[in-house]
Amino acid sequence: MPLKRGDARENxxxxxxxxxxxxxxxxxLSDGPLKVRNIRMSDPDWNRLRHFFGERGISVSAGxxxxxxxxxxxxx
Numbered sequence: 844m845p846l847k848r849g850d851a852r853e854n855x856x857x858x859x860x861x862x863x864x865x866x867x868x869x870x871x872l873s874d875g876p877l878k879v880r881n882i883r884m885s886d887p888d889w890n891r892l893r894h895f896f897g898e899r900g901i902s903v904s905a906g907x908x909x910x911x912x913x914x915x916x917x918x919x
Contacts, residue, residue, distance in 0.1 A: 884892075889903070896906035 892903045892906065896903050899906070901909075
């Protein structure tokens, strides 16, 4: 029996929630939902980040969030 569209989306959403939770990179509830932010970066730098974080099993976005939070925590 094929999945209904809503079921498929819920399964994907649940998978994403599990991955974020397991990574330890999720936002606290007070942070609210994540929003898309645009930054400018050269292709070589982006590719280096993709390689660096890819070896650690996380996305560039999650890695950048992790680095920014750590920097802010250490410099506040």
